[in-house]
Amino acid sequence: MKQKSLTERIRNNSKQMRKSERKVADYVMAHLSDVINMRIVDLAAQADVSEPTVVRFCRAVSCDGFQEFKLALAQELAISQGFGRVAVTDSDSVADFSHKIFDATIDTLLKVRDSMNATHLHKAITALVQANRVEFYGHGASAAVAADAQHRFFRLQLASAAYADTHIQTMSALSLQKGDVVVAISQTGRTRSLLDVMELVKDVGGIVIGMAPSGTPVAEAATIPLCIDVDEEFEIYTPLSSRIAHLAVIDVLAVGVAQRKGSRLQGHLFRLRAGMQSLRVPDAE
DSSP states (O other): OOOOOHHHHHHHHGGGSOHHHHHHHHHHHHOHHHHTTOOHHHHHHHHTSOHHHHHHHHHHTTOSSHHHHHHHHHHHHHHHTTTTTSOOOTTOOHHHHHHHHHHHHHHHHHHHHHHOOHHHHHHHHHHHHHOSEEEEEEOTHHHHHHHHHHHHHHTTTOEEEEEOOHHHHHHHHHTOOTTOEEEEEOSSSOOHHHHHHHHHHHHTTOEEEEEEOTTSHHHHHOSEEEEOOOOOOOSTTOOOHHHHHHHHHHHHHHHHHHHHHTHHHHHHHHHHHHHHGGGSOOOOO
16 A cells, blocks of 8 residues: 655644644644754744654654654655645746646646545445435635536536535535435535534435545545545645645546446437537637
8 A cells, every 4th residue: 555645644643643743743734845954943943842742743653753754754845846835936937837837736636646545436426326416515715616516517417506605505404305415625624614514414314525635524524535635835826736636526526427327318418518509609610
């Protein structure tokens, strides 16, 4: 089995850490590039913890000490070649930052592809195919992903909807039936109102597919978690690659549902395509 990256280990193990060790984890994840140039005393001061706490944090993520931790982190950042880890700066030309954005997106998609749980994907597709109704919930940037998902799934002859308002999500969740599916989308995995609605869905017998980073409350609360781990830089101007990763996973689910429906769906999709032709400007001759 492929060993998880250092940043994945930090994210996954943080829940089991002591509060002081989590302070180190939070600082490291927010300042990855800076940490590799720090002394242990510097990191301890910035995280407001003791030096022994930094050592315990390193051991919690399978490193023998701070030097081994810094080496592992530097290697991971070097492998990324500045993809998602290098923010756009004011001095970048258009060519510079366009390459960075595309590289970051490609890197993110490859990492998410390699880390997806095939068993959970299979269960999610099965639940979607069998559901009488499918709803997509998201807030903020995730609301745009939810809207795009609904656009894809209603074409697959599934009763579907997308909601970004907490009150509407709550009312709709309480109206669902056993076996209905809600896809809860969260780039942070920590949206409190989304977690509350997920519990309502489960209370009425619904299935919650959670698209969020692994180890987060949304992933933990989901009936079927689809973990999407994206290392986001916290600098200004950095592109939000996780949005693209979420859209790609939505595509995987949609293709899976279409494949399961087979010939029953093909005729419908052909009719849709033919019907849309009248809405388009014809090609110039």
